[in-house]
Amino acid sequence: MIKKGFGWLYTGIIFIFLYAPIAVLMLMSFNKSQYNSLPFQFSTRWYKDLANDQTLIDASLTSIYIAAVTAIFCVILATMLMLWIVQTKSKWKKWIDSLVILPLTIPWLILGLALLLLLNFLKLDKNYFVLLIGHIIVSLPYTVMVIKARLQSLDLTINEASASLGANEWTTFRKITLPLLFPAMLAGGFLAFVISFDNFILSYFLIPSGHSTLPIEIYSSIKFGFTPVINAVSTIILAGTTIVILFIIMVMKASLKYLFK
Amino acid sequence: MNKKFWLVSPPVLLLIAFCVIPLFIMVYFSFLSDGADPHLTLSNYLDFFQKGFYLKLTWKTISTSLIVTIICILIGYPMAYIMAKVINSGKTIILIAIIIPFWTSQLVRAYSWQNLLRDGGILEMILRKFHLIGSEPLGILFTQTAVIIALVHIFFPYMVITIYMSLEKMDHSIIEASKSLNAGPFTTFWRIILPLSKPGIISGSILVFVPSLGVFVEPRILGGTKGSVIGTVIEDQFFEIYGWNFGAAIAFILLMIVLISIAILSKFAKEEV
Amino acid sequence: MLKKSLGLIIIFILLIVSAFGCSSSKSSTDKGKKELVIVNWKDYGSDDPAVVKEFEKKYNVKITHQYMASEEELLTKLRTGGVGKIDLILPNASILPVAIKENLLEEIDTTKLSNYQYIFDQFKKLPENQKDNKVYAVPWVWGSTGLAYNSNEIKENVDTVNILWDKKYKGKIAFRDDFNDAVMTAALALGQNPNNPSDLNAIKKKLVEQKQLNRTYWKTGDEFSKLFAGKQITVGLMWSGQAAAMKKNGEPINYVIPKEGAIGWVDNWAIVKDSKNYDLAVKFIDYMLSKKFQEDWVKKGGPNPVNIEVTKNLDAEFVKQMGINEETIAKLHFISYHSDAEKKQWNEMWQEVKSQ
Numbered sequence: 001m002i003k004k005g006f007g008w009l010y011t012g013i014i015f016i017f018l019y020a021p022i023a024v025l026m027l028m029s030f031n032k033s034q035y036n037s038l039p040f041q042f043s044t045r046w047y048k049d050l051a052n053d054q055t056l057i058d059a060s061l062t063s064i065y066i067a068a069v070t071a072i073f074c075v076i077l078a079t080m081l082m083l084w085i086v087q088t089k090s091k092w093k094k095w096i097d098s099l100v101i102l103p104l105t106i107p108w109l110i111l112g113l114a115l116l117l118l119l120n121f122l123k124l125d126k127n128y129f130v131l132l133i134g135h136i137i138v139s140l141p142y143t144v145m146v147i148k149a150r151l152q153s154l155d156l157t158i159n160e161a162s163a164s165l166g167a168n169e170w171t172t173f174r175k176i177t178l179p180l181l182f183p184a185m186l187a188g189g190f191l192a193f194v195i196s197f198d199n200f201i202l203s204y205f206l207i208p209s210g211h212s213t214l215p216i217e218i219y220s221s222i223k224f225g226f227t228p229v230i231n232a233v234s235t236i237i238l239a240g241t242t243i244v245i246l247f248i249i250m251v252m253k254a255s256l257k258y259l260f261k
Numbered sequence: 262m263n264k265k266f267w268l269v270s271p272p273v274l275l276l277i278a279f280c281v282i283p284l285f286i287m288v289y290f291s292f293l294s295d296g297a298d299p300h301l302t303l304s305n306y307l308d309f310f311q312k313g314f315y316l317k318l319t320w321k322t323i324s325t326s327l328i329v330t331i332i333c334i335l336i337g338y339p340m341a342y343i344m345a346k347v348i349n350s351g352k353t354i355i356l357i358a359i360i361i362p363f364w365t366s367q368l369v370r371a372y373s374w375q376n377l378l379r380d381g382g383i384l385e386m387i388l389r390k391f392h393l394i395g396s397e398p399l400g401i402l403f404t405q406t407a408v409i410i411a412l413v414h415i416f417f418p419y420m421v422i423t424i425y426m427s428l429e430k431m432d433h434s435i436i437e438a439s440k441s442l443n444a445g446p447f448t449t450f451w452r453i454i455l456p457l458s459k460p461g462i463i464s465g466s467i468l469v470f471v472p473s474l475g476v477f478v479e480p481r482i483l484g485g486t487k488g489s490v491i492g493t494v495i496e497d498q499f500f501e502i503y504g505w506n507f508g509a510a511i512a513f514i515l516l517m518i519v520l521i522s523i524a525i526l527s528k529f530a531k532e533e534v
Numbered sequence: 535m536l537k538k539s540l541g542l543i544i545i546f547i548l549l550i551v552s553a554f555g556c557s558s559s560k561s562s563t564d565k566g567k568k569e570l571v572i573v574n575w576k577d578y579g580s581d582d583p584a585v586v587k588e589f590e591k592k593y594n595v596k597i598t599h600q601y602m603a604s605e606e607e608l609l610t611k612l613r614t615g616g617v618g619k620i621d622l623i624l625p626n627a628s629i630l631p632v633a634i635k636e637n638l639l640e641e642i643d644t645t646k647l648s649n650y651q652y653i654f655d656q657f658k659k660l661p662e663n664q665k666d667n668k669v670y671a672v673p674w675v676w677g678s679t680g681l682a683y684n685s686n687e688i689k690e691n692v693d694t695v696n697i698l699w700d701k702k703y704k705g706k707i708a709f710r711d712d713f714n715d716a717v718m719t720a721a722l723a724l725g726q727n728p729n730n731p732s733d734l735n736a737i738k739k740k741l742v743e744q745k746q747l748n749r750t751y752w753k754t755g756d757e758f759s760k761l762f763a764g765k766q767i768t769v770g771l772m773w774s775g776q777a778a779a780m781k782k783n784g785e786p787i788n789y790v791i792p793k794e795g796a797i798g799w800v801d802n803w804a805i806v807k808d809s810k811n812y813d814l815a816v817k818f819i820d821y822m823l824s825k826k827f828q829e830d831w832v833k834k835g836g837p838n839p840v841n842i843e844v845t846k847n848l849d850a851e852f853v854k855q856m857g858i859n860e861e862t863i864a865k866l867h868f869i870s871y872h873s874d875a876e877k878k879q880w881n882e883m884w885q886e887v888k889s890q
Contacts, residue, residue: 003347007348011343018358036372073548102281103276106280198367234365241361295875314889318885380766485748485749
């Protein structure tokens, strides 16, 4: 019991550390001063400004869009890869395993500039196609890790049983593997979404001029200075996410147990 | 099973075309000279190694990343252990709560730290209220400490999740077996649990160490006059003076450092487990 | 075999389709109209919807803006197929001489610009904007990087750049993290020519000496304003425009051009070679120089106008603070063209200072 109490205490301390800056940024979104100065004066002016700030809203939507596309592709690609990897006896398996993990070992800064140099080499302008691919590449290993862990713990003899009962591969996948894998796919997609959403460095290198994602909009307020509108947008995103997650938890309580296994 | 190659070919080709090949192109650029008529040269690398301050910055970047990684292990391991072995309810909630901070931009968080850590800032006010510090200013902002705090904050969830995953996979009966052999909790931990969770620590370390080598925003915003790291040098090459070839050379050197350290880490992992 | 490639093709088609989803589609209902293609910074005056609409209506033309992230990118755009497609661009001194030399720009007939006469003389004489007595670029807006200080904390008369080296303010100074600003400011303090410093070693020493006194280096204007408002710094290098914006927000900030001079910059309009809409482009430049546009923009917080007439309608105190007068402009050293090798040398020196 003491052990448990101690565990919760430690968790509490960690969470104070984890959420202190988050709390501050939320607080500052309600502070009247443009420069985050204290003492604190309550105001909703930054939320009103945000409602009128089309650039920022557009950038946020672009970010969400990119993250969603990234998540979907990562889940599809990772599932394809892992279905192959867990069953194969190919001599290439080891190589492909390392290839998939490769992006984890490259700092984003380097991948971003390598892709930029690729564009330069091909004499192409920066474009969303390469930007998306960059996001997918950095997020893919995370999705793979989650799905792989789940697939390994699944008993694949069910598949063989199903096959021996005459079901074709697609039916087996759809009726058996997919439902079992679904929580992991969801978790993997969730992770990919998060990683892409906050990815500033890759977008910074690859975004076409004149466009922006939320992180870029924040960083490039060099010329015009950023106001707590940014804090307001972050607060709204945080609140929105938390609600969505709570909703998911409520709807899928049972399968969530496997979320991070 | 090999006939199912169509399953792997899309992701594999994607990775080769947009991850492996660009790295080779980067290496090619790193051997090009500047100017209108580029030719192959070693001068970018010679420049780097002849100027002492680049090496100094490289070392500083590596040591900062190492410190961040070690701190992440030290505070992340207990957290993961508590989640996996101590408490039995609310794990999912805790995990999700650890990931939620990802939803706020790193940049905004960096500015938040500025607010918290600055002299006369929120942390100072709180500490003073509880008489934990005297009237002297806090003096954390614009030091290496501030950069490390922010980086640990950003990367530590990766460490918790990977260690948690390896602890969770562990077969509980082994621990029971160890206990039944009269091993104390400390021995059980040291001889059984820790070695078995080593793969988690290793992969967590890679997930923390590698990206910290490439950061440039946090050092710039929180590091003050001592904020230069190799990432800021590369950024300047690409966005300020268009010395792309030299930038590519530094990036390649950084990549080599990463690969060497991963090789060392994985060797370490094999020997011990 | 077919199955194998099918998966691949589907994935890539999906990717390309999703890539298009990112860029918001713009309907082109204005067919048949002439199209004026402009490359500028985003949210930088000329792409204000009201401004665009007014010009479009008056000349029955469609204006299309493309954006640049850096001057270098603009130059690349011109070199790789931009000529003939782009009409108007906004270059500065860092690329103008190269663009003129490579024959990427069209000469501008200033007699067709009704507002050219109102431009401050100093701007018309900028060497980078012309070659062989032909004008290739017309000044549009400008600004300076001078000293800003907290008037509540510093009561003495601030008029010298040496305040950044004053030990009295140790730990309260914010220098700029930018190799160009750093070299030029140190050159001013040492009495060297900021655009062509004679002794880089002395500058390096001077900058290292300065480093010890800093609270921090700032990179983005936003960092400066937060630190200033948070009373972390009391004096530093600052841009004229941002200092004005902060003052407007009630900060106790004073902006001065030191007696040694200060760094200045100018943004210019230029017409791209072989533009199909040369006359329209000239009209657009004229519109951008007009008293009405320049006054509206500076009142909304834009950079300093080049049009002398505008100053009459502005708040006198503001005009004085920003130094929108010939006397102050004469004290500015406008950032001139530097070769890549020179930039590299300056940047490397600055990296070395920062690494110490």
